[in-house]
Amino acid sequence: MMEAAPMDWAIWSAPVHATLMFVIRDGQILLIEKKRGLGAGKINGPGGKIDPGESPLECALRETEEELRIRVLEPRKLGELHFSMSDFPDILCHVYRAEDFTGTPEETEEAVPLWVPIEEIPYERMWSDDRFWLPLLLMEQTFLGRFVFQGEELVWREVTEGVTIPD
Numbered sequence: 001m002m003e004a005a006p007m008d009w010a011i012w013s014a015p016v017h018a019t020l021m022f023v024i025r026d027g028q029i030l031l032i033e034k035k036r037g038l039g040a041g042k043i044n045g046p047g048g049k050i051d052p053g054e055s056p057l058e059c060a061l062r063e064t065e066e067e068l069r070i071r072v073l074e075p076r077k078l079g080e081l082h083f084s085m086s087d088f089p090d091i092l093c094h095v096y097r098a099e100d101f102t103g104t105p106e107e108t109e110e111a112v113p114l115w116v117p118i119e120e121i122p123y124e125r126m127w128s129d130d131r132f133w134l135p136l137l138l139m140e141q142t143f144l145g146r147f148v149f150q151g152e153e154l155v156w157r158e159v160t161e162g163v164t165i166p167d
């Protein structure tokens with residue numbers, strides 16, 4: 001790990017744009033166990049692919065509503081994740097944080113809700129990049145993370161904090 005980047009990020013662009021939403025309330029974070037699709041069986045935040053004509057923020061709100069049946073209030077974009085993948089199209093993921101919502105998280109066909117104390121985040125059950133940027137989101141820091149995966153193995157990473165994040 002951490003040789004020269006195995007790809008040229010300056011000219012990288014992603015065919016897939018997606019979102020992740022993390023609600024943090026009373027010292028707990030609202031996660032999901034994803035039941036199907038990419039990352040099925042893993043724990044992550046709610047989120048998914050951006051639909052044509054949709055903004056990243058609209059997608060994050062829609063996916064959270066579809067997966068957990070809650071409406072998130074006042075989300076803020078804190079980070080961006082750039083994934084170079086070997087066996088999936090590359091993904092640019094917009095990452096949001098919120099402190100409040102309306103409704104009650106429910107299990108759906110896509111996800112099981114999971115409230116976890118922020119000191120007990122189950123990184124071993126999550127994508128292996130998450131441990132490198134989720135702590136920054138918890139501290140309300142902005143971040144840009146770039147990751148290269150071979151299958152599900154993380155083979156290269158670079159995380160920059162305190163950067164200006166575009167909408």
Ligand SMILES: CNc1ncnc2c1ncn2[C@@H]1O[C@H](COP(=O)(O)OP(=O)(O)OP(=O)(O)O)[C@@H](O)[C@H]1O
Pocket residue numbers: 018019020036037038039044046047048049083091093127128129130149
């Ligand atoms: C490689 N390391 C990774 N680390 C952390 N999170 C990752 C990730 N790779 C993908 N993600 C997230 O996982 C969701 C995929 O979900 P998504 O595109 O919805 O897949 P799914 O097949 O379910 O598609 P639909 O959008 O439901 O059509 C989406 O939020 C995306 O940002």
